[in-house]
Amino acid sequence: MKLLTKDKPTNDWLSAEIWKVTKLTSGFLLAMTLQVSAATETKDTKFFLNSNIPLTGNNVARKDLSVSLLTVQxxxxxxxxxxxxxxxxxxxxxxxxxxxxxxxxxxxxxxxxxxxxxxxxxxxxxxxxxxxxxxxxxxxxxLEEQNQTLNEVVVVGYGTQKKGSTTGAIASVKGSALTTNASANVSNAIAGRMSGVIANNRSGRPGDDSSTLLIRGFNSFGGGTSPLVVVDGIPDRDLNRINPDDIESVTVLKDASAAIYGVRSANGVILVTTKRGKIGKPTIKFDGSYGIQQLTRMDQRVNSWEYMTYYNELNAHKGTTLPYTQSDIDKYKAGNDPNYTSTNWLKEVYRKDAPQANLSLSVNGGNEQVKYFFSGQYLNQDSNLRNSDERYRQFNLRSNIDVNISSNFKVNLDIATRKEDREYPAISIGSIMHETVSMYPFIPAYWKNGLPSSGIANGRNPILMSSSAAGYDKVINLIVNPKIGFDLKLPKITEGLSLNGYAAFDYNVRSEKKFTKPWDAYSYDRTNDSYNNVKNSTSITSVMQDEQITNQNTYFIKLAYDRKFNKHNVNAFVGYEQTTTDKTETYAYRRDLLSDQLDQIFTGSTKGQNATGGAYQDGRESYLGRVAYNYDNKYFAEVSARYNGSFNFPSATRWGLFPAVSAGWKISEESFFNNNVKGIDQLKIRASWGKMGNDDMRSDGQLNQYLFLTRYQLITDQQLYNYFGSDYTLNNSIYLSATPNPNITWEVQDSKNIGFDMAFFNNKLTATFDYFSNKRSDILTARNASVPLYTGLALPKENIGETINRGTDWSVNYADMSHSFKYSIGFNLTYAQSKVLFRDEAANIPEWQKSTGKAIDSWLVYETNGIYRTQADVDNSPHFEGAKPGDIWVKDKDNDGHITTNDKVRIPESATPKIAYGIPIRAEYKGFSIDMLWTGQSQAKQMILPQAQGAIVAPPTWLYNDRYTADNPNSKYPVAFNDSDNRNNIDADFWLRDASFFRLKSLEVSYILPENMLSRFGVLNMRIYAGGTNLFSFDHMKQYNLDPETNNTTGINYPQTRIYRVGVSIEL
Missing domain, CATH: 2.60.40.1120 (Carboxypeptidase-like, regulatory domain)
Known part of the structure; x- marks a missing residue:
C-alpha cells in the first residue's frame, strides 16, 4: 500500500479518512512507502508514526512495518x-x-x-x-463525582471564581441539597446548610412560613437587618417562593466580599443562581410529591373542673367572691352528665393533618447554538385550621434561554413568572388563637342539636371565626420577572476582553379583597331548654379592596478582562448599575352592605367609606469595579469599590464610596511546605476588610423614607372619624408626621475577617474557619437623652448609633465518593455576639437598664428569687403592693425598698441565638440513598409567660399541675393568676427558658430503579423517595408544649409544622 500524502505530519494522515476506511484484515506483514528525509532514515519507523515531522519528499526510503505496530483494529x-x-x-x-x-x-x-x-x-x-x-x-x-470543594466554581458578586482562589468569607450550597427538604420554602431549606446563616422559622402557616434570616447575627438596632437577596444578578427578588428544583446554587457573601453591593451590603448578600440549559438532547424531568402537615407542638389547656378550680383559687387569692360552686366542679369532674363536659378548644380549631402537594416539570437541553431550560411548578398547601378554607397555592413558570449568535456573541433571555393565591379567614389568626385559648372549656363547640355555641361573648366562637361564616380574606400576588442580557467577547481588541450586561423589568401586582360579615352562633338556656341566636355584634358587613402595583427596572453593563500571563492571572471589571422602583397603591373600603350575601363594594354605604392610596419611589445608581489577581495559584489579592447613590437621602449625603480589599496565601503551594508537610492537601490563609452600607430604614417594619423632608399625613384611621364628625362621616385633615433631618445618610459597617481553608486526605476532608468583627456606625436613632420621651416631643432621627458584632463561623466536611458505598458528613457552626456601643439614652434610665454594652435585642426583665413561700418571706423583703405567699419574689435592684419598673434589668440573653449550627449527612449504596440534616441553636431565651393574652385565658396544664397552693407550698410555679395580676403576670427571668434545640430538620430516603428495568420504557432515571421536615427535636420546651424555634411568647401565633411526604422523580 502506497500513501501519496505530501507535506503532512504523520499523525495527521494516520487519523485521516483513508486510514479510517482502510481495514487491516490479517496480521501478516504489510509494506508501505514512506517519504522521509535522508537525514532521518536511520530512525525507527515507530518514531515517525508518533511524531509530527512533516514529509518533504526529498528522498524516499522503503521501510517495513512490524506486526507489533500495525495490528487488527x-x-x-x-x-x-x-x-x-x-x-x-x-x-x-x-x-x-x-x-x-x-x-x-x-x-x-x-x-x-x-x-x-x-x-x-x-x-x-x-x-x-x-x-x-x-x-x-x-x-x-x-463515573464517580469528584470531591472538589476547594476547586469548584462559586458565584460571587457580578461574576464567578474558583473557590480555591477566593479571598473572602463565602459559603455556598448546591440546589440539589435543597430539594431534600419537604418544605417548599427556600428560606427553610437553606437553614443549617451554610455557616454564617442564622435561620429561624417562626410559623408554619401556609403562605406565611418563611424563616427569618440573619447573616452573622444582628448588627443594627435602627435599620433593617435582612440580607440582600440577588437572583440571577437582579436585587430584591423573592428568595422564599422560588421553585427549589429551579435552583443551581445559593451563595452567601458574609464579609467584605459583599461590599461590591455598596449601600445594601452591610447585612450580607444571598446570591441565587437558577439552572440553565446544557448541551444534549432534551431531558424531561417530572417530580411529584404528596405530604401531610402536622403541628410540631400543640398546647394543652386545662379541662372544665380544673379551670373552675383555678379561677376559684385566683379569686380567693384576690379576696373576691368565688365564681364557681363546688357542686358544679364535682359534676364536671365526674364526667357522667352530658350537660357537664369539657371541650378541648385547640383540637376543635386545629386538625391533626393537612395535605400538601407539589408538582414540578422541567425540560433541559440544547446544542452549540441554543441551550434552554424550561420549568413549571404547582404547589398546594392546606391549613391545619379545621373548619377553614385557608390555603396557599403557587404557580411557577421559568424559561432560561442562551443563544450563541456567533463564537463571540451570546444573548440570553430569561423570564420567571409566579402567581400566589392565599385564602385566609376574615378574622386574623391572632384573634382566632386568642379566642381559642381564652374559651371556657365547659362551653361546648356545638350544642346537642348541632348548632354552634356562642363562645364567651358576642358569638365569638373561634370555630366560626376561622370559617367562611365570618367572610374571607383573599390575596393574589402576580409576579413577572423578565431579563435580557448579552455577552460579547472582544478578542480583536485584546484576548480576554468582554462586554456584557442585562436589563430586567420586574412587575408585581398584589390584589387583596377582604369580606367580613356577622355570623350565627347560639346560646343555650338550660332553664327553658331553648337556643337563642346570638348574632355576632362585633363584626359588620364590609368589603375592603387593596391593589398594589410595583415596577422595578434594573440596568447593568460591565467591561471585563480575564487573562493569564504565564503564572500571572488577572480578572477585572468596571461596571454601571441603575435600579428604579415605582409603587402605587389604591385602597377602598365600605361597610353596611345591602346584604351579607353580596360581597361587592358598590353595595356598601357611603357613610364611613374610605378611598385612599399611596405612591412610593426608590432608586439607586452605582459605578463599580473589581480587580482580582493571583500569582501561580499561590498568592491572591483583590480590590473592589462601589460608588453608590441612594434615593433615600438628600443630595448632599446621597453618594458614598464603599471600598474593599482582601488577600490570600495558599501555603500548601510553597515548596517548603510540600517537601516537609505530609497529609495536608491545601492550606490557605486569607483576610479581608471592607466598608459596607445599609440604606434600609425599616426598624419598625415600615419604610421610613424621606426623613430629610417635612412630612404631612392624611388622617385615615376610621377610629378617628367620630372625633371630627358623626355617623362615620370622613372629614379630611392632616398633621405633621415627622420633623426633618437634612443630614441623614446610610449606616456604615467596618467589616474585618480572617480565615483559613484546609483540605486533607486527598481532599476528602475539608475545613474552613473565619473570625469576623463588624462595627456598625451612623445608625439612625433619636437623641433620647436630650429630649426624653416623657416630654411628648420627638426629635428627628440622627446617624449617631454604634454597635459591634464579633464572632466565628466554621465548617468541616468529610466525603468519600470513590467506592460503591459513598458518604459525606459535615458540620457548620456560627457564633455571633452583638453589643451596643452607643445609643443616646435618657439620663434617668438606670445603668442596668441601658442598652449600651448589651446585646442589641437583649431581654429587659425583673430578676427574681423564686416564689414567696411564707408570709415572712413577703414581710422581710421589698415587694409589690398586695404581695402574698405564692407570688413571684422580685429583687429590689436599686435597693430603694420598693419594687418598681426601675428594678428591671437588661440581661445578656435574647430570643436570637448566639450559636447556630447544622450537620448534613448523606450516604449512597447501590441505588439507595439517605439525606439528613440536623440543625440546632444555643444561647437563646424564650418567654413562656402564659397569661399575656387576656384575663380569662385557660391556663396550660403544666402551670396548673404545679401551681402554688396550701397543699403544694413548694411548687414550681406561682399561685393562680390572670393578666391583670401585676405581681405574677410580669416580664421576669422567672418565665425565661433556654431555647436551645437539636432538631432533625429534614430526612429523605430514596431509591433509584435499575437502568435495565427502565430503558425498555424510554425512562432514563426514576427515583422514589420518602421523608419529612421538622421530624423531632431535643430541647427544653417540650414540657411547655412550645416549639423553641417559634419564639411564640403569647401562644397566639400559628404553630410550627412538621411535614411527612412521599414522591417520585422521573427523567425521560
Whole structure:
C-alpha cells in the first residue's frame, strides 16, 4: 500500500479518512512507502508514526512495518453514566499512551477503535473522578463525582471564581441539597446548610412560613437587618417562593466580599443562581410529591373542673367572691352528665393533618447554538385550621434561554413568572388563637342539636371565626420577572476582553379583597331548654379592596478582562448599575352592605367609606469595579469599590464610596511546605476588610423614607372619624408626621475577617474557619437623652448609633465518593455576639437598664428569687403592693425598698441565638440513598409567660399541675393568676427558658430503579423517595408544649409544622 500524502505530519494522515476506511484484515506483514528525509532514515519507523515531522519528499526510503505496530483494529462500544445513572454527554475517552480519543454523544454512548481488547481507556469529565478501564470492560462505565470543594466554581458578586482562589468569607450550597427538604420554602431549606446563616422559622402557616434570616447575627438596632437577596444578578427578588428544583446554587457573601453591593451590603448578600440549559438532547424531568402537615407542638389547656378550680383559687387569692360552686366542679369532674363536659378548644380549631402537594416539570437541553431550560411548578398547601378554607397555592413558570449568535456573541433571555393565591379567614389568626385559648372549656363547640355555641361573648366562637361564616380574606400576588442580557467577547481588541450586561423589568401586582360579615352562633338556656341566636355584634358587613402595583427596572453593563500571563492571572471589571422602583397603591373600603350575601363594594354605604392610596419611589445608581489577581495559584489579592447613590437621602449625603480589599496565601503551594508537610492537601490563609452600607430604614417594619423632608399625613384611621364628625362621616385633615433631618445618610459597617481553608486526605476532608468583627456606625436613632420621651416631643432621627458584632463561623466536611458505598458528613457552626456601643439614652434610665454594652435585642426583665413561700418571706423583703405567699419574689435592684419598673434589668440573653449550627449527612449504596440534616441553636431565651393574652385565658396544664397552693407550698410555679395580676403576670427571668434545640430538620430516603428495568420504557432515571421536615427535636420546651424555634411568647401565633411526604422523580 502506497500513501501519496505530501507535506503532512504523520499523525495527521494516520487519523485521516483513508486510514479510517482502510481495514487491516490479517496480521501478516504489510509494506508501505514512506517519504522521509535522508537525514532521518536511520530512525525507527515507530518514531515517525508518533511524531509530527512533516514529509518533504526529498528522498524516499522503503521501510517495513512490524506486526507489533500495525495490528487488527477492534471496535468498542459503550456508555458512560454518572453516580445516579444519568447519561453523561461530552465525556473524553482516550486510548492510554496515545492521543487517539472520542467523546460521548447526547446519550452518553461512544464508539472507539482500539488495537485489542487489552487496551486501556482513560475516561475523564469535569466534576468527576478520572477513571481507567480495560477496553474489554467498557460497555458500561460509571463515573464517580469528584470531591472538589476547594476547586469548584462559586458565584460571587457580578461574576464567578474558583473557590480555591477566593479571598473572602463565602459559603455556598448546591440546589440539589435543597430539594431534600419537604418544605417548599427556600428560606427553610437553606437553614443549617451554610455557616454564617442564622435561620429561624417562626410559623408554619401556609403562605406565611418563611424563616427569618440573619447573616452573622444582628448588627443594627435602627435599620433593617435582612440580607440582600440577588437572583440571577437582579436585587430584591423573592428568595422564599422560588421553585427549589429551579435552583443551581445559593451563595452567601458574609464579609467584605459583599461590599461590591455598596449601600445594601452591610447585612450580607444571598446570591441565587437558577439552572440553565446544557448541551444534549432534551431531558424531561417530572417530580411529584404528596405530604401531610402536622403541628410540631400543640398546647394543652386545662379541662372544665380544673379551670373552675383555678379561677376559684385566683379569686380567693384576690379576696373576691368565688365564681364557681363546688357542686358544679364535682359534676364536671365526674364526667357522667352530658350537660357537664369539657371541650378541648385547640383540637376543635386545629386538625391533626393537612395535605400538601407539589408538582414540578422541567425540560433541559440544547446544542452549540441554543441551550434552554424550561420549568413549571404547582404547589398546594392546606391549613391545619379545621373548619377553614385557608390555603396557599403557587404557580411557577421559568424559561432560561442562551443563544450563541456567533463564537463571540451570546444573548440570553430569561423570564420567571409566579402567581400566589392565599385564602385566609376574615378574622386574623391572632384573634382566632386568642379566642381559642381564652374559651371556657365547659362551653361546648356545638350544642346537642348541632348548632354552634356562642363562645364567651358576642358569638365569638373561634370555630366560626376561622370559617367562611365570618367572610374571607383573599390575596393574589402576580409576579413577572423578565431579563435580557448579552455577552460579547472582544478578542480583536485584546484576548480576554468582554462586554456584557442585562436589563430586567420586574412587575408585581398584589390584589387583596377582604369580606367580613356577622355570623350565627347560639346560646343555650338550660332553664327553658331553648337556643337563642346570638348574632355576632362585633363584626359588620364590609368589603375592603387593596391593589398594589410595583415596577422595578434594573440596568447593568460591565467591561471585563480575564487573562493569564504565564503564572500571572488577572480578572477585572468596571461596571454601571441603575435600579428604579415605582409603587402605587389604591385602597377602598365600605361597610353596611345591602346584604351579607353580596360581597361587592358598590353595595356598601357611603357613610364611613374610605378611598385612599399611596405612591412610593426608590432608586439607586452605582459605578463599580473589581480587580482580582493571583500569582501561580499561590498568592491572591483583590480590590473592589462601589460608588453608590441612594434615593433615600438628600443630595448632599446621597453618594458614598464603599471600598474593599482582601488577600490570600495558599501555603500548601510553597515548596517548603510540600517537601516537609505530609497529609495536608491545601492550606490557605486569607483576610479581608471592607466598608459596607445599609440604606434600609425599616426598624419598625415600615419604610421610613424621606426623613430629610417635612412630612404631612392624611388622617385615615376610621377610629378617628367620630372625633371630627358623626355617623362615620370622613372629614379630611392632616398633621405633621415627622420633623426633618437634612443630614441623614446610610449606616456604615467596618467589616474585618480572617480565615483559613484546609483540605486533607486527598481532599476528602475539608475545613474552613473565619473570625469576623463588624462595627456598625451612623445608625439612625433619636437623641433620647436630650429630649426624653416623657416630654411628648420627638426629635428627628440622627446617624449617631454604634454597635459591634464579633464572632466565628466554621465548617468541616468529610466525603468519600470513590467506592460503591459513598458518604459525606459535615458540620457548620456560627457564633455571633452583638453589643451596643452607643445609643443616646435618657439620663434617668438606670445603668442596668441601658442598652449600651448589651446585646442589641437583649431581654429587659425583673430578676427574681423564686416564689414567696411564707408570709415572712413577703414581710422581710421589698415587694409589690398586695404581695402574698405564692407570688413571684422580685429583687429590689436599686435597693430603694420598693419594687418598681426601675428594678428591671437588661440581661445578656435574647430570643436570637448566639450559636447556630447544622450537620448534613448523606450516604449512597447501590441505588439507595439517605439525606439528613440536623440543625440546632444555643444561647437563646424564650418567654413562656402564659397569661399575656387576656384575663380569662385557660391556663396550660403544666402551670396548673404545679401551681402554688396550701397543699403544694413548694411548687414550681406561682399561685393562680390572670393578666391583670401585676405581681405574677410580669416580664421576669422567672418565665425565661433556654431555647436551645437539636432538631432533625429534614430526612429523605430514596431509591433509584435499575437502568435495565427502565430503558425498555424510554425512562432514563426514576427515583422514589420518602421523608419529612421538622421530624423531632431535643430541647427544653417540650414540657411547655412550645416549639423553641417559634419564639411564640403569647401562644397566639400559628404553630410550627412538621411535614411527612412521599414522591417520585422521573427523567425521560
Amino acid at each position: 477492534k471496535t468498542i462500544k459503550g456508555k458512560v453514566t454518572g453516580t445516579k445513572g444519568e447519561p453523561l454527554p461530552g465525556v473524553n475517552i482516550l486510548i492510554k499512551g496515545t492521543k487517539i480519543g472520542v467523546t460521548t454523544d447526547f446519550d452518553g454512548n461512544f464508539t472507539i477503535e482500539v488495537p485489542d481488547s487489552n487496551s486501556i481507556l482513560v475516561i475523564s469529565f469535569t466534576g468527576f473522578v478520572t477513571k481507567e478501564v480495560s477496553a474489554a470492560n467498557a460497555s458500561n462505565i460509571q
